[in-house]
Amino acid sequence: MKNVLAIYEKEMKSYFVSPIAYVVLTVFLVISGYFFYNILSIFIERSMFAMMQSSQYGGPPPSIDVPALVTRNFFGVTSTVILFMLPMITMAVFADEKRRGTMELLMTSPITNLQVVLGKFLASLSFFVVMLIPTMLYMGLVVAYSTPRMPLGPLLSGYLGLLLLGGSLIALGVFISSLTENQIVAASITFGAFLILWVIDLSARSGGSTLQEVLSYLSVLNHFEDFAKGVIDTSSVLVYSSFIFFGLFLTYRSVESLRWRQ
Amino acid sequence: MIEVDHLTKRYGSVRAVENINFQVEKGEILGFLGPNGAGKTTTMRILTGFLPATEGTARICGFDVFEKPLEVKRRIGYLPEHPPLYTEMTVDSYLDFVAKIKGVDAAERKKRMEEVKSRVSIGEYSRTMVKNLSKGFKQRLGLAQALIHDPEVLILDEPTIGLDPNQIMEVRQLIKSLSGSHTIILSTHILPEVSMTCQRVVIISQGRIVAVDTPENLTRQHQGAEKVHLEVRGPESIVKEKIREIDGVLRIESTRLEGDGAFAFSVETELKKDIRSKIARKVVENGYDLLELRAMTMSLEEVFLQLTTKEEGVRGQ
DSSP states (O other): OHHHHHHHHHHHHHHHHSHHHHHHHHHHHHHHHHHHHHHHHHHHHHHHHHHHHHHHHOSSOOOOOHHHHHHHHHHHHHHHHHHHHHHHHHTHHHHHHHHHTHHHHHHTSSSOHHHHHHHHHHHHHHHHHHHHHHHHHHHHHHHHTOSSOOOSHHHHHHHHHHHHHHHHHHHHHHHHHTTOSOHHHHHHHHHHHHHHHHHHHHHHHHOOSHHHHHHHHHOTTTTHHHHHHTOOOHHHHHHHHHHHHHHHHHHHHHHHHHHHHO | OEEEEEEEEEETTEEEEEEEEEEEOTTOEEEEEOOTTSSHHHHHHHHTTSSOOSEEEEEETTEETTTSHHHHHHHEEEEOSSOOOOTTSBHHHHHHHHHHHTTOOHHHHHHHHHHHHHHTTOGGGTTSBGGGSOHHHHHHHHHHHHHTTOOSEEEEESTTTTOOHHHHHHHHHHHHHHBTTBEEEEEESOHHHHHHHOSEEEEEETTEEEEEEOHHHHHHHTTOSEEEEEEEESOHHHHHHHHHTSTTEEEEEEEEOSSSSEEEEEEEEOTTOOOHHHHHHHHHHTTOEEEEEEEEOOOHHHHHHIIIIIHHHHHHO
């Protein structure tokens, strides 16, 4: 545990001394802020319009749940935006150590490869959490200005979903980073892999054949929708957990095999 | 302390090291000498547990490097050829990190860090970013990193490479000062380094050990003969004749020197027979001018060349 913590601390420090971290944080904030503003204004406009209509023609007041729609759509957009951001977080994780030759230091120190992999994974995940923290401000605004006060449940499940989805993507990205010593190569392959996951998800949703059903069940992004709606489905949690576990297992094997491939 | 037994490493069909055997006693400095690509780094990487051996075993402090890697890693400090540094860290935070992963107790960490920093005299750069250090200081930081957990065994891969002459002397002195309390293996392709720092030398060439001995013995054994260089003004053939009369002279060669009838003679004599005074007397008695006379011992450099190139040729004949 002490060793995992040592690696974790070192990784966190190295994130915040590199310009990449700040660039990623800023770009993510700008994009997510822009989307939040857009989503918010669209739904406010729509509800105003519906309200005007019902007061003009009589009838019951419109049943548009603006806070729920805003948070759900915001989580949906965020889950797509992170596909573009996470490769930049994971690309250096192992590739840079291999390029610098510091992998030799880690591998000749009295720590296990599993500890290295876990420390690095947890650090990347924490950086992702740091990325998400400012978006809680947006959600706070929605909660503060909603009457009746919107329930916090969907927000919690949404963030849990983002954490699980992000964890899965990071596990995959870290694995890809362990395969090369070139950060750009790692980032490109990771980005490509994420896009394929995304495309599989889109095509899986459209069809009804057995294959597509299987695909849609396996699609990491698809499972996120429930979380955004405020539903925590055990099977989805299980899919994400096994994805993370599998990714970390592959990373571990890949790091183990480094000494045989030298 | 270190036992290497029939160690072989192959990459596919390429043999990096072949059937290597040697032992290092506690407190000894062993030099690993060989040209580039001889298998020095491979052997060291196997000893540190970074690479697995194809065949054979290596034991450090009684622990097999393959079976008990963590026990071995706890007991060795390793400086790879390129010091493994995180350039975006400060010297202090780098050493702190290494101390943590090497398992130095939190209570002792500060003390150990100060100790190694003063040992490699890098103290005044504690807050400097590693990337702003000069090459020499990076190398020292690499050494500090290897020493931080006070390991019993030190494995140093080309510790003086890329340093300027002053720094080289400092690092060599540092290594010497570590012997006794530490068992050290260092690799190098610079010969004087071995004769200056090591008690024993393993000469390795093309993955095989060609000689193991003390630097002095190696020089003596592979010399075969001692040489005396002298310069005399006088008739070439007569001087040759006269010197040949002396007991113990094996061979004599001469070359004409520039100037008024002076010749240089290179006299090979039997081992451990110092006949310089006899030669001097002979020349002077015969009325010739003795301009220069000095004994030449073969340097380790020549021994090395003989072992790694010449003997290879002899074996092939």
